[in-house]
Amino acid sequence: MSQEPKLPDVDRDTPNAARMYDYLLGGSHNFAADRAATERIKADMPWFPEAARANRYFLNRAVRFCVGEGIDQFLDLGSGIPTAGNVHEAARRLDPGARVAYVDNEPVTVASATALLDGDPHATITAADLRDPDAVFAAPGVRDLLDLSRPVALLTVAVLMFVPDEDDPAGILRRYRSRLAPGSIHVLTHGTADHDAEQVRSLTNVYRTTANPAVARTKAQVAELFGDTELVEPGLVDATDWRPDDHGSSAQHRGYWAGAGRIA
Template structure:
């Protein structure tokens, strides 16, 4: 299932975009020269930026596998980016071949690339929508027709809420999504922070201001507020390198808080 690509807005290849930059950080090819130049500027002021991005990707895999072990076989991935190597449906299907994944993003190249990558897979979808509109997201055919909201769903919001700058709005949006999910659902979240390596993270934040998606650093307390009243699973809110980190080896640079909580 894919979104209607004819409805996608035009792309300005001269303006760096966070989703395409993320793709480049991960070694992908779905990006433009402006995206690559922006990443190079960020790594110049934050040399370990690529390590942080990869650590977040590893967390994604661990969180998905945890959700599967908890009996969840359907996922709603908001701000998903391009589902390339280490994606949600691959991680989930390591043990649950029938896992369903609804990807949602609002960046045209990301959506078009995902549509091509997911073509022929009836258990995945890509929807072009803005997570700031939960009604639109949840009513989209790629979400509504793929996921059964009478059963638990894993809500994934990884490295995306920094693009919603108002704290109250960000918390309210996530609370609204969680309110639509069945008891037993899980919410996995990661978010950039300046609590560690503050100078480098602040410099990277400055660089993001010249992109289409300025990001916002949040403290651990602010990230905790985004998770609201969920019941946090162990080890609680920790750096992405420390959340059940069986696949992280050696010292890692820190830069993102992460947590997973039970809903209802």
């Protein structure tokens, strides 16, 4: 039986986006500072937890779509802690042999995921910065798990808002997609201020006090992140409107543009 990992030395007083997201989803891998920052956002955006859940529901639908397209390998960048509604469980409901390489750079996330995935030969967690594709692909947890000669689902869900323009997120994504086989699918969500500019401005002000300043992007800017991939139906839409199921389309948008692009 695996032991709970000894958490690495971390700054518990500075909120972190991965741990804040864990708190929003009802997880326990977060600190008081993460909870306090999240509550400040909720004061101006009471629907912030619903937005996080809508994003998570989209992720599950997108994973099921990818498996339905014959993809059994997933590279999840900025994955967070793979707790409830995680990628490997969603994929394996349809394909028990699905492989998932999680990547994150937050120490508590990596330590917690290491324990959660202990003994799973087909799921790994890699400590790496998604802004360095070469390091990600060279990491044993990615290199030894994924067969890049076959299609892979590249997941960048609710993470690119933490990559500023000066780091060239579109260029980073091109480097990832260039390593993937034709038929691979790029799944993406991104926070936006297109609907609630004042509330999202308040959100980004809070994130400026965290380890992960956030940038909201317009629908046109998010569309550019897909590069030359071919968006599958229904295109780039609110997360609640992408192939909805029981948690499906709602009259209330949730502030995330979402889509999936096929790599030729």
